[in-house]
Amino acid sequence: MTGAWIFFGAQHPAATGGPINYSSPRLRRDGGDRTDEFATSFLRLISKTTEAKLRDTAELQKQLDEQRGLTDKIQKALDKSLEQMASEAAELAAFRLRFGEIQAAASEQRTST
Numbered sequence: 304m305t306g307a308w309i310f311f312g313a314q315h316p317a318a319t320g321g322p323i324n325y326s327s328p329r330l331r332r333d334g335g336d337r338t339d340e341f342a343t344s345f346l347r348l349i350s351k352t353t354e355a356k357l358r359d360t361a362e363l364q365k366q367l368d369e370q371r372g373l374t375d376k377i378q379k380a381l382d383k384s385l386e387q388m389a390s391e392a393a394e395l396a397a398f399r400l401r402f403g404e405i406q407a408a409a410s411e412q413r414t415s416t
Contacts, residue, residue, distance in 0.1 A: 308327060310345075322345070
């Protein structure tokens with residue numbers, strides 16, 4: 304027994320249970336109702352802090368979900384654009400091939416006349 308006034312309170316941020324606290328016998332005896340008020344204030348502080356953390360987590364999750372939705376839309380638009388580019392590149396290659404055949408035929412015709 305130390306005879307000291309001791310108050311100890313703890314709560315792990317990831318804990319699923321409530322906080323713990325300890326008041327020394329001398330603090331409870333000498334502090335009376337004020338010791339109970341102090342412990343209640345500590346528990347209220349932890350409760351409000353936990354609530355704030357949960358609100359922040361919910362808000363961050365909402366923002367993350369919105370960003371994922373936006374990312375999906377952008378990815379779909381990008382995929383569609385890439386498909387269109389590939390189709391247009393194939394069409395351009397076909398036109399170039401046909402143009403080359405026409406040029407070759409015209410060149411042949413000029414040299415044969």
